[in-house]
Amino acid sequence: MGHPNSPPKIMSSSQRPQQVPGGSPELHPSNSATALEDASYYLGRSFQPDDNVDRVRRNLGRAWFTVHRALATDPNLKGRLRNETEFDAYVKPGSNEELELVKLLFSMANNQVPWSDLFKHEAFLKSEAELIYTSNSALATTQAWSGEFKGDLANVLFETIADDLSKDKTPYARLTTIINSSGTGKSRMVDELGKEIITVPMCLRPGIKGMPPPDMKLRDWLVSQIRNRDTVQKRLRGFLFSLLVVTLRTLKTIVSEKQDMELPSLNWESSKEKLQDYMPLVVDRQRRLASAFREHMTTGQLYHASGTHRNTFYDEVIKLADEFVQGSTWVKDEAERQYGWYVMGGKGLQEAGKGPLDAGESLCRFIDEHKILESNHGPRRPLVVLAFDEAHALTDNPRQTDWNLFSELRRTLRQIQDFPIFSIFLSTAGRFNKFSPEIRSDPSARVREPDNRPLNPISEISFDDLAYPALKDTVTIHRVVETDWISHLGRPLFGSYWDKFPDELAILDSARQKLLNGPNELRDDNSAGALACLSVRLALEFNTDVSAHAVSCVQVERHMRLCLSATAGFEELITIPGSEPLLAEAAYELMRDTHRNAVHHLANHSDLNCIDRGRRGELIATLLIMQTYDAAREISGRRWVSVANFMEALLPTWNYEMLLQSSPTSWLVKDGPKNRDNTFQAIFKDYGMWFNHVIKIETQEMISSNHLWKFVTRGAMILCATNQEGIDIVLPICHTTRNLCPDSMTAMVIQVKNAPTYKATLKSSLFDTMDRAVLFSTSDSDFAEASGEPNITELAEPKKKKRKMAPGPSVIPKPEAADLKPVIRVVFDLASPEPAVVFRQWPEVQHHFSGFTTFDIWLAGLSCKTFKQIQEADLESYQILLERSLMPHDALSLKDEPNVGEKARQGKEASRQSMVPLILPGLSHHGIHL
Structure with a gap:
């Protein structure tokens, strides 16, 4: 919104000049009362009862200019005035703030509300709380700028x-x-x-x-x-x-x-x-x-x-x-x-x-x-x-x-x-x-x-340069959930801010505003802000088409997404949500305050077609898990949650109570009778979890306790690499009374299925394939070698020539108590037509060596009977995501043409489906065979 040209100066309020086209008059600088009177007069000339919405919107810049000039004459208000940039940010096109101001101006133009009320409006004047925050923010920013530069x-x-x-x-x-x-x-x-x-x-x-x-x-x-x-x-x-x-x-x-x-x-x-x-x-x-x-x-x-x-x-x-x-x-x-x-x-x-x-x-x-x-x-x-x-x-x-x-x-x-x-x-x-x-x-x-050709843009930025050292066996889960800790992870903005102004409410409010590009609450009309919140928490990846490219640009420019690389002309643009737990915490608060399940924000988002939804249903699973963790936080009353809190939020009440008293599916051979009598509640009594966002890994090697403890320091759950064998998601679990290190870690490992063929029947073979990914201790390598099981920490090493081994001992020496790894193995059978929660029973005879204690759970169907966090009102949204996870694109359902009429839609859908014969059972895919 540009400033209008200033017209000739007013001599007196009794001799008002005619309205100057394209601008507001210069107001009396010496008399604030007169200035307000003159401003009201010219506002009344600028906004007429018969104005349409577009005309009022076009004149918002004139309203700012007139009000700003009038209030600038009052020394008590001058420091609270929004400048033009701040005003534009407050009334962004399409925002609720803009709509409210337009409605107010309509009411004033129709003499329903006095013009004097406009001079108190927050569009022009910052609130006292905002003024204090702005002042503190300015001081912190100035001091941080002169601080030590860290990193290379x-x-x-x-x-x-x-x-x-x-x-x-x-x-x-x-x-x-x-x-x-x-x-x-x-x-x-x-x-x-x-x-x-x-x-x-x-x-x-x-x-x-x-x-x-x-x-x-x-x-x-x-x-x-x-x-x-x-x-x-x-x-x-x-x-x-x-x-x-x-x-x-x-x-x-x-x-x-x-x-x-x-x-x-x-x-x-x-x-x-x-x-x-x-x-x-x-x-x-x-x-x-x-x-x-x-x-x-x-x-x-x-x-x-x-x-x-x-x-x-x-x-x-x-x-x-x-x-x-x-x-x-x-x-x-x-x-x-x-x-x-x-x-x-x-x-x-x-x-x-x-x-x-x-x-x-x-x-x-x-x-x-x-x-x-x-x-x-x-x-x-x-x-x-x-x-x-x-x-x-x-x-x-x-x-x-x-x-x-x-x-x-x-x-x-x-x-x-x-x-x-x-x-x-x-x-x-x-x-x-x-x-x-x-x-x-x-x-x-x-x-x-x-x-x-132009030179490629530079995208390398400072990341984690202000982070506190996170060495193994030096910090606990209680430390890494603190705002002080998480604010120093990621971009330097928040860490430098905290160092100069350590206020938890202020820094989270700043993160919310940055994430939403202005406001500190998520409104229904802010689709880009909702996508930013979902992205930073769920590690959303965007497709490579033109529309996704435009969405990526907006997310980087205005909503804190990171540009990892770009080529000249932006022929290639790779953007990612950074692993930044403070931003994720801000996103958690923003979405919580909407009082709507995140699945509604995602399934009904206008840019869902731009998002890589995961071909195995991983996106739905991560969303369910994050919803579960958020609910567990409400139970625990803190950022980290116990394993029991998480399972209580995951399962229906009856199934949760059954789990607490259940025995392991498998256990250490030598310690079998003892572990067999232990319950889930007793074994996981001192174990906890902490994550508020997702990190997608690129290699199976990262699924080891040599690395798992590092994810806890960042507050992240793990989405496995594409085509990872056996598992899709890992939730790191740590012993809450010990420092974070390889020996204090275990995990919940999850395999996701979105094919309806699995139904509600537990398949033991799927749990057995998880064994390759549950060697969680550095000391487990000895047991892996003796038992012939692969060692996950060695998978990235070059292949070595096999050597003959003497027959292993009849009894595998058991690990020390500290190395006991109680592992939870879960299958999310999302497409099952029948809901079910099935606990795998322990066998009468232990057939093979297990270096850990396991609890195996089969969760079938997207249903409130399976997942506690799914409500009846959410089912349609979950089904939308499930259906779209099975398709690489939305072209067959005309998602790219949402406004096409019904008859045209039917014809276009049939035509498109005929262009891809035999990929689905629908009649249009089988035209020549009917």
């Missing part, structure tokens, strides 16, 4: 840039984007790079505050005077020229003030070894120049304002750029003929020659006078990095289909691509795919040439 990400960025500068590569321009979701440390990474490489920081964030603070004058200058493409090209060339010149001026000033920046003179007759000795001196000087320049540009910066030096720097850049534009002519220079753009002519400004080429050359030679750091092959050390933060302002202006500020700046930067000067563009809130549009549709013909 800045070095990774340095090496990536050096590689992209290689002369062996011939990209369209030496620039790329850094793309990823909010709070992943992109800006801090670039700031840290500034200690090694001279980095020119430019923050184009909308509004007036944030970290780093926006360079408002530069931002406004860049996006102003966008009349035509020629004007923009001329201004951007002047901008690049002036940016390089002022950077050089500043570096020269720094050197003049710091005498230790001078290098000893170089004798070109020195031996090659001498030149090699000189190179570290050049690198060290560059590093010290970079650090001094960074200090110059960041000194005095606050959450709401840049420091004096930085403001002066960009004042000079803008002034020189304007002079360049005024002194430019259409004189063509032979060296720049290929661009056909402006060169200097007629006026002064000879400090760095004719334009960006000479300015770039002068800057590089000041840093590396003799090209000591140049390399004709392989990576080149960057000398200067131009960093545009929150750079979506460039892609959004102007709103043209064939060009924008970024595309033109990219063309301008192409002029200096032979220098070791690199440009990076960071963005979170913007449509980041505009920075790398599909190559075949790029507005630049050069970009579409195979030899000039």
Whole structure:
């Protein structure tokens, strides 16, 4: 919503001017009462009783401008005002907040509600609680920014840039984007790079505050005077020229003030070894120049304002750029003929020659006078990095289909691509795919040439760099569920926030707002927010089609999903939900507060067709398990739950009570009679679980107690790799009185079936196939070798030649008491037409060695008679998910055309089904055989 132009100033309330089209008047700054009176008058002129909804929505920006100007005259309210960006976030299109404000304006236009009530509305004024939170958040963010940078990400960025500068590569321009979701440390990474490489920081964030603070004058200058493409090209060339010149001026000033920046003179007759000795001196000087320049540009910066030096720097850049534009002519220079753009002519400004080429050359030679750091092959050390933060302002202006500020700046930067000067563009809130549009549709013909392809975006971010050490046998389950612990896992945003402002309610509220991109409660109309909550908890994977690509982009840009990798033009985009228990905890609270079962959010979601639903019903199973765990939390009253709590929430009451008193299905041979008499309740008395999200593993090797304890430290359940043999889901279980380590771990292992052929009859063979995945102790390797059973911890090792073994002992030595592994093995037979809960009975004779005690359970059918968390009202949604899990796509049921009429639907469905003969028993698949 743009600001309207300000009309002539009002002289008095008794002599009101006519409404100025397209804008609100400038209000009395000296009298707040008069300002409110004038504002009410002009609001009444702006909103009429016969306005339709679309007109009111279009005028919301005018309402904000009028109210903001009126309330700004009251010193007691000025600090509570929402700026334009905050107002836009509050009344996002289609949100309940927008609808409520539109209804209120209708009521006021019809004289049902006085206009004075609008000046109290939260759309314009922050609440006291929000004001306190914002203040604390700003303080925590500012302090965190100046804290210690942890991790090696800045070095990774340095090496990536050096590689992209290689002369062996011939990209369209030496620039790329850094793309990823909010709070992943992109800006801090670039700031840290500034200690090694001279980095020119430019923050184009909308509004007036944030970290780093926006360079408002530069931002406004860049996006102003966008009349035509020629004007923009001329201004951007002047901008690049002036940016390089002022950077050089500043570096020269720094050197003049710091005498230790001078290098000893170089004798070109020195031996090659001498030149090699000189190179570290050049690198060290560059590093010290970079650090001094960074200090110059960041000194005095606050959450709401840049420091004096930085403001002066960009004042000079803008002034020189304007002079360049005024002194430019259409004189063509032979060296720049290929661009056909402006060169200097007629006026002064000879400090760095004719334009960006000479300015770039002068800057590089000041840093590396003799090209000591140049390399004709392989990576080149960057000398200067131009960093545009929150750079979506460039892609959004102007709103043209064939060009924008970024595309033109990219063309301008192409002029200096032979220098070791690199440009990076960071963005979170913007449509980041505009920075790398599909190559075949790029507005630049050069970009579409195979030899000039853009560089791939950079997606690597800081993750777990602030996490507390999680060494085995050092922490308990009681420690790893604390908010302090989970806030430091994942992206650095929340850990750095906690370190400066350790408030549990505040940090969870912040996580909720980040997850939903603004509000802190999940409304029915926020489908993207619901998908974000489901994704972060259930590890949802998206398909690779075009619609899923668009959904993925939105989730990364606005809802904290991570971009793992992307190629130029976003021909390939891989996104994932990170393992971040704090975000998962926020998602748990958000969905809990909707008072709706999560299955309704998922089964009826408009983007379900974009989600990989799992061909064996894994998604339904993980959803059921998560629902069960959430209910168990209510029983236990804490984040971690006992095994008994979980089973109580999983099974119907009668079956749960039966389980508590049941004996094991199998047990240790030597200790058989003793274990046989033990009950489930007694054996699992001191065992517990902790998870609020899913991690999908890629190898069976991870299903070992050597690793299982690590999942507890992250609060994660395990979804097995695709086509994993024997099991599909693992729920880590730990001894709650011991530290987390391999010897304190066991698990519940689950196999999922969605074929109706299994029905309600327990099949022992399915439990037997789970044996390969239940060797949970490092000490179990001895028993595995003696019994001939495979050792899960050795599966990833290269195959070795089998050696003959002497016959094993008749009695396998039993493990120590600490190594006893009570394992729960469960089959989810989801498609069974008959509901049933079946406990496998222990055999009369133990036929084979078991290195653990097991309880085997068969759960048949999606029914409230099988799963306690399934209610009658949920059955339809579960059946929808079950049916869709059996199909790789939704094309046959026309999910891509939800609004097609019934007759057309019948014909189209039949036609599509005939295109895939014999895959299903429906008549349309058997047309020629009828």
